Amino acid sequence: GAVVSQHPSWVICKSGTSVKIECRSLDFQATTMFWYRQFPKQSLMLMATSNEGSKATYEQGVEKDKFLINHASLTLSTLTVTSAHPEDSSFYICSARDRSGRPLWEQYFGPGTRLTVT
Amino acid sequence: GIQVEQSPPDLILQEGANSTLRCNFSDSVNNLQWFHQNPWGQLINLFYIPSGTKQNGRLSATTVATERYSLLYISSSQTTDSGVYFCALMEYGNKLVFGAGTILRVKS
Numbered sequence: 001g002a003v004v005s006q007h008p009s010w011v012i013c014k015s016g017t018s019v020k021i022e023c024r025s026l027d028f029q030a031t032t033m034f035w036y037r038q039f040p041k042q043s044l045m046l047m048a049t050s051n052e053g054s055k056a057t058y059e060q061g062v063e064k065d066k067f068l069i070n071h072a073s074l075t076l077s078t079l080t081v082t083s084a085h086p087e088d089s090s091f092y093i094c095s096a097r098d099r100s101g102r103p104l105w106e107q108y109f110g111p112g113t114r115l116t117v118t
Numbered sequence: 119g120i121q122v123e124q125s126p127p128d129l130i131l132q133e134g135a136n137s138t139l140r141c142n143f144s145d146s147v148n149n150l151q152w153f154h155q156n157p158w159g160q161l162i163n164l165f166y167i168p169s170g171t172k173q174n175g176r177l178s179a180t181t182v183a184t185e186r187y188s189l190l191y192i193s194s195s196q197t198t199d200s201g202v203y204f205c206a207l208m209e210y211g212n213k214l215v216f217g218a219g220t221i222l223r224v225k226s
Contacts, residue, residue, distance in 0.1 A: 032212070043204065043216045044161075057211070091159055097212075104212050105149050105166055112159040 001027050004096050006110035013117055021079045021113045023094030029074035030096035034107065035067075038091040050077050053082055074099065084117040091115075120145045120209050124217035131195045131224045139190040139220045141205035150181050152190050155219075157214040164190070164203075195224045 003026040013019045025034055032051050036044040048064075050056040058064045065067035066088075068080040077096075081088055091114050095107040121144035132135055143150070148168035153161045165172050165179040167188065172179055176195075181188040192199055202219040209215050 034214070038159075041221070043218045044211055044214075045216075049211065049213065059213075093159070093161070095161075099163055103166075105151065106163075107214065109161040114159075 002098065002108045003027055004094065004108045004110040006092075006094055006113050008113060009111060010053055010114040011116070013115070015085055015117055016083055018080055018082045019084055019115060021094075021115070023077045023079070023082075023096070023110050025075045025096045025098075025108070028096075028098045028100065028108075030077075031074070031099035033071055033077040034095045034097075035069060035077070035079050036093040036095070038112075039095060040091075044093060047079075081115065084112045084115070087118045089115055089117045120147065120207050120215045122205060122207060122215055122217035124203075124205060124220050125221060127218065129219045129223070131222065133195060133197060133224055133226050135189070135195050135224075136193045137195060137222070139192070139203050139222075141188045141190070141217055142205055143186050143188075143205075145207075146183060146186065147207050147209075148183055149204050149208040150183075150188050151214075152179055153206060153216075154199075154205045155204065157201055161204075175208070191223075195222075197224045197226050200224050 007022045035047045048056045048058045056069035071077040093112045094110045121224045152164040167181045169183045206214045206216045
């Protein structure tokens, strides 16, 4: 159990276009979903936290108008990178917390989406 | 915020060797976790270890919260152990702060 999927697993887009990444909890309902960004050979940096039905909370330095997060249901959160530029190329990872009384520390991670902007 | 430091940054092992990875942290929090990120990018939780020692097969972890460090032991390493090992702690708002990671390569 506790599987999180991401789609697509990799995407190449042209500079100036927008790209949407989906994060789904497949067998549980996720109270909270988290979006991370990971540059090559670097650590994961939290971008934003999203709770179902409410606006996402962005970390300092993350442009909320550029990285649009929608958490419309208990099993789906989306990250849209708007007007993408080459510097947005990165590995984007989501994680989810099970709402059914699991411990707060427990997060389940998706497999990641590799975005390349040309 | 919490500072998390990991050492060594890189490690190359011959298959069958043992290793110890270290995680130092700045605050006296009690929610440390160890993760393994495989070469394809998937993160797997290895241990939730706020204090004490836990073992899972060839892996074990020890956290001494009062001294603000944790150790991850890998015994009889296998090529499938390759990847990046992260420790992480939960900050306010249930936000996970990751260390920089240790890149492990196990050679056959």
